[in-house]
Amino acid sequence: MGAAQASDRIDINTADASTLQQGLTNVGPHKAEAIVAYRRQHGHFLRVEDLTRVKGIGTATVERNRQRMTTGIMKSPAAEPPRRALPASVPRR
Template sequence: MGITQAFAAAPVDINRADASALQQGLTMVGPSRAAAIVEHRQQHGPFRRVEDLTQVKGIGKAIVERNRQRITTGDMTSRVDPVPGAVPVRSVPRR
């Protein structure tokens, strides 16, 4: 059995990738959207969360959600953002 490309590819760091890497690594991101991501990053600084991509002209929630598992902001601990309003699960010690 072969590994699908989605699982074989490393996540795209939206804070370091150039336009070519963004275009190749993300679905629904062509040359103009990739260039817009790079331009936005240069003008406004690094993206803190994956959702910040929606601040880029031409990038909506659908594109972010479709690419969520392919994207990182460089900090692997915050790769998957918590759901707003969610209560964190804590382990309960056994007695």
């Protein structure tokens, strides 16, 4: 079994409880509802590791499902460092 493609992963920020329950290992109806409720109350998960903040979800569950999940949040490319202004040229006489 190969690694899941990003497009095949379950977005834990948009999936409903049924999708979470069906797509994730060791996530039954109560845990799936808890994930959705936590998301409604606290906002989007920034990383899949943030699922451990949900009661009943531990690091083992996150690790077991890591390749099946995404947050759907793309990391923005690093901002370019500000360019230093060149000193104004002095007119030659």
